[in-house]
Amino acid sequence: MKIVRTGSAAWSGGIKDGKGSISTESGALQDYPYGFASRFEGQPGSNPEELIAAAHSACFTMALSLVLGEAGLRADQLDTSAKVTLEQVDGGYAITASHLTLKARIPGADQETFDKLAAGAKANCPVSKLLKAEITLDAALID
Structure with a gap:
């Protein structure tokens, strides 16, 4: 498809x-x-980096929902944000990083399983695969 x-x-x-x-x-x-x-300059309006951040957050969250289901788990809540870094590199600009922050409420999940599934979702999210930047993740289970 x-x-x-x-x-x-x-x-x-x-x-x-x-x-x-x-x-x-x-x-x-x-x-x-x-x-x-x-x-x-931080003025009102959009920019490509915030759009990529929103896309990365959405893609990762859906990928995590998929792998949770495959593991027999279902999230009550997944809240993800991404911070995309644009830096001057070699005389031009490049997106050098995307940092995902996740807070999740997943009944029945233990921290070890959660960390493994979140890492797998990060690696297999199509937007993660597209970015040629360092991708990091802070993931926390919440009650």
Whole structure:
């Protein structure tokens, strides 16, 4: 099975004074603004790195749900966030890391099993496989 999803961006102007917009096929984002200031100066608007962080969080969480089910477990709650790092490298910029933080409520799971399943989900998440960055994970079971 092959699944293709589409996102798009439009841009006008120079790198610092230009303005862009991001859209997704689903309509979750429709002409949402982004630009130099929202990417590099912390101004309002979106940026590619936060979109990758959201995608990595969602992908990992679904992958974990899958491996939990295969192990006979079911999560009451999985809360995942990702911090994606953009750094200047070799005269340009690169995404150098994605750090996942997970808090999970999984009845019947012990810490050792949970750690093993979370590590497997991290390694097998399609977005993790896409990123050529260091991927780390802090995972905690909560009551």
